Structures are given as C-alpha cells and as structure tokens.
Amino acid sequence: MFLAYAIVAVVLSLLLVFSAVPDITRDPKITEGLKALGVPDSWFLPLGLVKIAGALGLLAGIAYRPLGIAAATGVVLYFLGAVMTHVRGGDKKGSATPAAIMLLAVAPLVLGVATV
Numbered sequence: 001m002f003l004a005y006a007i008v009a010v011v012l013s014l015l016l017v018f019s020a021v022p023d024i025t026r027d028p029k030i031t032e033g034l035k036a037l038g039v040p041d042s043w044f045l046p047l048g049l050v051k052i053a054g055a056l057g058l059l060a061g062i063a064y065r066p067l068g069i070a071a072a073t074g075v076v077l078y079f080l081g082a083v084m085t086h087v088r089g090g091d092k093k094g095s096a097t098p099a100a101i102m103l104l105a106v107a108p109l110v111l112g113v114a115t116v
Contacts, residue, residue, distance in 0.1 A: 005111035006062050009072075012104055013055035016075065019101070020055075023048030037089035050078060058108055065116050072109035076102055 022030040023044045031044060039047075054075040061068010079102035086095035 001111055001115045005065075005068070005108055005115055008104075008107045008111060009058040009062055009068060012072075012075070012101075012108060013058045015101065015104070016051045016055040016058075020048040020051035023051070033091075033094065037085055037091060037094075039085070050074075054078065061108070061112060065112050068108060069112040069116070072105055072112055075105040076109060079105060 021027075026041075026044055031041075034044070035041070054071050057071025057074070058068055061071055079098045082098035083095045083102060086092070086098065
C-alpha cells in the first residue's frame, strides 16, 4: 500500500504543478475561461499557489503520512469547489477535468489513511 500511495502522490503532484503553471503565469487560454465563470483576476496566483502547496504536501506525505492525508483532503476539496464553480457557471463540459482530478485525489486520501 505504501508504494501505491507514493506512486499516486507523485503522479498527482506532477499534475497539480502542471495545472498551477497556467494560473500563475496567467495563460490566456485558462484565464479567459475562468473569468467567464466569475473568477477574479486577483485569485489566479493564490489558486495556483494552493495547487503547488497541495503537491508539496502530497510529496511530504510520503515521509509523514498525516501531512499527505491533509494535503489530499485539501486537494479533493479544492477540486470539488472547482467542479461546483463550473456547474454554477453553466459550464458542465468544463467540469469534467476538475472532476477527474478530484477523483484522482481520492486515491492518495484513501491509500494514506490505509497506511497510517
């Protein structure tokens, strides 16, 4: 189970970092869609930094499992909020990506709890 947690944590961490870069650099492809959903410009940097913090927490969870569990919980809640924002904004198609990441984030949460 530990190896499974470590693999999923690394994969999800990489995904989170790749997802954070467009937020931090304000990639127009991403920012225009988020602005259309009502996300203010001032939120892009903090949202990207939260993703990076989640990635770091998941990686630290390999050594200290409670931190990984907390980080995985935060990532699940973050992407639940993203799904809700897309649905509330009428962008049901756009909710598929954050929903998939949220479901992936459940794996290190479950594996982390199982290996405490």
